[in-house]
Amino acid sequence: MTQPEPLTHARIDLRRFDRNLAVVRGRVAPAETMFVVKNDAYAHGVDVLVPRAARAGIRWFGALDVETALRLRALVGGSARVFAWLLSARDDLGAATEGGIDLGVGDRAVLEAAASAATDRPVRVHLKIDTGLNRNGVRAEQWPFFVARAAQLQSEGRIRVEGIWSHISEASDRDDDDARRLFDESLVAAEGVGLAPEYRHLAASAASFLRPEFRYDMVRIGAFVYGISPSGGPHEPELGITPVMSLRTRVVEVRSGEAILPIGAWHGVPSAAAGLVPVGAGGRRHTVVRIERDWMSVNAGGLLRQDDEVVLFGPGDDGEPTATEWAEAVGTIGEEIVVNVDRRIPRIYR
Numbered sequence: 001m002t003q004p005e006p007l008t009h010a011r012i013d014l015r016r017f018d019r020n021l022a023v024v025r026g027r028v029a030p031a032e033t034m035f036v037v038k039n040d041a042y043a044h045g046v047d048v049l050v051p052r053a054a055r056a057g058i059r060w061f062g063a064l065d066v067e068t069a070l071r072l073r074a075l076v077g078g079s080a081r082v083f084a085w086l087l088s089a090r091d092d093l094g095a096a097t098e099g100g101i102d103l104g105v106g107d108r109a110v111l112e113a114a115a116s117a118a119t120d121r122p123v124r125v126h127l128k129i130d131t132g133l134n135r136n137g138v139r140a141e142q143w144p145f146f147v148a149r150a151a152q153l154q155s156e157g158r159i160r161v162e163g164i165w166s167h168i169s170e171a172s173d174r175d176d177d178d179a180r181r182l183f184d185e186s187l188v189a190a191e192g193v194g195l196a197p198e199y200r201h202l203a204a205s206a207a208s209f210l211r212p213e214f215r216y217d218m219v220r221i222g223a224f225v226y227g228i229s230p231s232g233g234p235h236e237p238e239l240g241i242t243p244v245m246s247l248r249t250r251v252v253e254v255r256s257g258e259a260i261l262p263i264g265a266w267h268g269v270p271s272a273a274a275g276l277v278p279v280g281a282g283g284r285r286h287t288v289v290r291i292e293r294d295w296m297s298v299n300a301g302g303l304l305r306q307d308d309e310v311v312l313f314g315p316g317d318d319g320e321p322t323a324t325e326w327a328e329a330v331g332t333i334g335e336e337i338v339v340n341v342d343r344r345i346p347r348i349y350r
């Protein structure tokens with residue numbers, strides 16, 4: 001017997017996921033695709049998506065923190081590479097090393113802590129240069145000293161420099177070009193002290209897809225695999241990707257021409273979107289009227305009845321907008337819309 005679907009749920013379409021993954025990999029090849037699964041695979045669920053991606057041949061996973069990295073290691077077994085880059089010298093880098101995690105190292109203290117965590121095998125590190133985001137990473141003026149120290153630790157057998165990397169805004173081509181110039185200089189400096197890492201990686205979804213010269217040896221992709229396009233375009237159809245998550249519920253009541261839905265701001269629906277976005281039902285769009293704490297209402301248009309299925313966002317099959325369209329309505333990005341979907345709302349995989 002199959003269980004009835006929960007009234008409100010996030011449907012995760014695995015075929016669309018497979019297709020997006022194939023589209024992205026085909027596009028960026030021969031660069032390697034690291035699949036970024038921070039925040040529980042952008043709230044789609046690592047437990048299902050990570051083993052699936054591994055079976056499809058993904059060899060690199062981006063975890064963010066050590067705890068997630070170790071969880072991924074348990075999910076994928078020994079062969080895949082797992083990259084964690086939100087690190088501090090207080091993290092359990094010994095456990096990370098034991099788990100064969102690749103560490104993204106963006107300051108001297110973490111470099112030393114990583115080297116101290118070496119056992120009989122060197123710790124695999126990826127050195128991060130700050131190319132302008134000013135968040136994390138070694139500043140250009142410190143870089144020569146940093147890579148010299150890394151080369152020394154590598155010659156002592158305590159670390160192995162597997163990668164050199166950075167992160168860019170992907171908000172302006174001009175800023176990204178400046179960042180890439182700095183990145184290239186940092187690679188020359190690393191070469192100058194004898195470092196020849198196998199993986200140079202700089203781009204996330206947008207730059208890797210749209211700007212081939214940003215791909216280097218590997219790209220780190222989250223958003224596009226989940227079918228989320230950048231706010232302001234280019235949108236999903238242009239990119240050849242499709243949203244994987246759709247947020248679905250049913251009408252609980254119709255009164256005064258408004259259909260009441262049992263989901264609201266405290267489930268992650270941005271209340272600022274009221275009046276600005278529609279929802280989809282049966283192929284038609286219905287304007288959102290109100291978004292309260294735990295319910296919302298939409299214009300029934302004389303069509304919606306109690307128990308009718310309504311889709312807040314998804315690929316558009318039922319007339320609904322995408323998560324990116326919600327994001328654009330409230331001035332944010334589609335990733336934020338999907339990761340805000342309350343974790344207590346069940347994910348149903350199809």
Ligand SMILES: *Cc1c(COP(=O)(O)O)cnc(C)c1O
Nearest residue numbers: 036167204205220221222223224
């Ligand atoms: C989140 C993240 C990515 C993935 O970004 P998308 O735009 O979702 O593809 C890549 N690299 C780093 C360092 C990140 O934090």
